[in-house]
Amino acid sequence: MEFRQLITFQKVASLMSFTRAAEELSYAQSSVTSQIRALETSLDVELFDRLGGRIRLTEAGERLLEYAEQILALADEARSDVAGRDGPAGTLVIGTMESITSYRMPPLLELFHHRYPRLQLSLRPSLCAETCHALRQGTFDVGFLMEEETDRPGLETMMLAEEPLVLVAAPDHPMTAMRELTLDDLRGASVVATEAGCAYRDLFEEELKGAEMASFLEFGTIEAIKRGVMAGLGVSLLPKITVAAELARGEMTVLPWQPPFKVFTQLAWRRGKRLSREMKLFIDQTARLMKEEPSATAC
Template sequence: MELRLLVTFEKVATVLSFTQAAAELKYAQSSVTGQIRALESSLGTELFDRLGSRIRLTESGERLLPYARQIIELTEEARAAVVGAEEPSGALTVGTMESLTSYRLLPLLELFHHRYPGVRLSLRTTIGDETRQALRQGAYDVGFLMEEETRHAGLDVAVLAVEPLALVAAPGHALAGVPAARTADLVGQSLLATEPGCAYRDLFERELNSLEPAGSGVSFTEFGTIEATKRAAAAGLGIALLPEVTVAAELAEGTLVRLPWEAPFTLRTQLAWRAGKRLPGHVRLFVKQARRLVSEEG
């Protein structure tokens, strides 16, 4: 089995798309298709089921995938050992989330762009369960999490920083003038949020639901992104619980105010990778620099 065929197979198996794999590998789609057929021919078995415009791994493909990833990892490690560690290089797929990419990771990304151009970063925006599952399956090399828990089955974790939260609203909101707000004071308020799956949104919802009559539940107006949620809050459409780092500028400008409510839970920004995975040198470097720079930002 040729290494380049395994690299192409691993990419297609990760993204489950010949078109996307071709774009990321910078191949023509016909080349990707041809390489997969060549690998299937050499093994004497089909690796993908073609289902119209979609594909999925066959049982043979599922069995091959972990071996392909091990071979690729070992090859990159061997290359780094022979060439030396002076110039780190290699592909690095990172699971992240909007709040971290926009407000925490820029110093880290700038460092790798300027100092380590041989490390090819690919950022994938997912949250919570999706990120953890992608790490366990090997689709991501590392992934950033913002969670209450710091132990995750099948993953090794580095806790980078405590992530303070802020409950915000437009200036003049009724709760802005009280000395302290209780959770009971928030029930019945217009609530704004990003999509379900964000740890802080889900924990906030759980806290509010603990005070609601059985079966009623709270409801949020969902805006999908942090920026849209902030704009809605500033326009007086309701209150929103967001990471403090994402609203620092608006609080300083006065377009948002912080309401006097303290969250009864604590989130921590974390970096995770598959437990027991042999991390290549450029991935270890990313973990090291993330510990330094993201912790300093926190």
């Protein structure tokens, strides 16, 4: 079992493609295939099931992947220390979403930019389900989730903060005159929302299921949603932190409806993955800064 074979194996396992692994490693595809076969021969096991044009890890392959990631992470750490590099370095690939990137992460990004300039944070926009899949496959190092408190198979999660949700509308929206809103009231409204797959949108939609379904207008970004709400296109359920400025300026109004569910900003990584010093640093600093942030409920 050779070190380069483990590198190739880990790349194929994360991408589930010999072709893409060859491209990223700058190898000929035949070289990738021969390295995997040599590794299988040395271990006397099959690491991948070949199903036509697709592959998947065997049980032995899944076990080896955990060891390979630990070995490669330890090698990177040893290389860094022996080379005498000053402080954390390299790249962390982070799955995140617009609401967290724009409204939660700026202090964290500023900290790492100034204090740890050798460590690059590569942010990958992704919905929660996509982030979880990428973490299990090893294409993301860590990922932010905003959803209910959930035990995700194969992942370790850290609760960072509850994210209060508010139902907002333009100040002249007819519903602002109502003292209380019911689900039936909301089913008759136009809802400006994120795309399906966003946890709080999906939870809201589930609440509104009934004889008459609310009309959902999907917008690609939170900024576009806010503009749509202020233009009177409908109401929207959003994390309070994302609309705090508009509420303070009187450009939006909170409607009298409290969602019966809660979502939390969470940090996740693959269960069993050996954490490099860079990952430990990111997790620790993220937890510290989140705890120091003022609560969105105070807005």
